[in-house]
Amino acid sequence: QVQLVESGGGWVQPGGSLTLSCAASGTIFSMFTMAWLRQAPGKQRELVATITSGGSTNYADSVKGRFTVSRDNAKNTGYLQMNSLKPEATAVYFCNLNRATFPRGDYWGQGTQVTVSS
Numbered sequence: 001q002v003q004l005v006e007s008g009g010g011w012v013q014p015g016g017s018l019t020l021s022c023a024a025s026g027t028i029f030s031m032f033t034m035a036w037l038r039q040a041p042g043k044q045r046e047l048v049a050t051i052t053s054g055g056s057t058n059y060a061d062s063v064k065g066r067f068t069v070s071r072d073n074a075k076n077t078g079y080l081q082m083n084s085l086k087p088e089a090t091a092v093y094f095c096n097l098n099r100a101t102f103p104r105g106d107y108w109g110q111g112t113q114v115t116v117s118s
Helices: none
Strands: 003-007 010-012 018-025 033-039 046-051 057-059 067-072 077-082 091-099 105-108 112-116
Touching: 003 091, 018 033, 018 091, 018 112, 033 067, 046 067, 046 077, 057 067
Parallel strands: 010 112
Antiparallel strands: 003 018, 018 077, 033 046, 033 091, 046 057, 067 077, 091 105, 091 112
16 A cells, blocks of 8 residues: 655744655655645645656745755655745645556645744
8 A cells, every 4th residue: 555654844933944754655656756735724735846756856936946855766755855934835745646657646645734933
């Protein structure tokens, strides 16, 4: 059974940093694109960053230059380094593994809370 476990969330003051981790089991991690998404109360889920199996990255404009997505396939783990955090980054952050071509897959973690406030 595929499982994704996020960790590293918590409370941080504006301007601070956090690193989120996404540990995968039960599948071939390197086969998938890894995405980070977030959802604030009362708002739609928002795509934050992606990294493909080949290492290509994309970022939402709102986090570009401040967040860095990476992966360590040998450890079956992905990361989201978040710097210069703003209060609007407060949300539950989710890790997602997805693959658009055969064999297709779409897996989600349980989410980890990030709160940015003073």
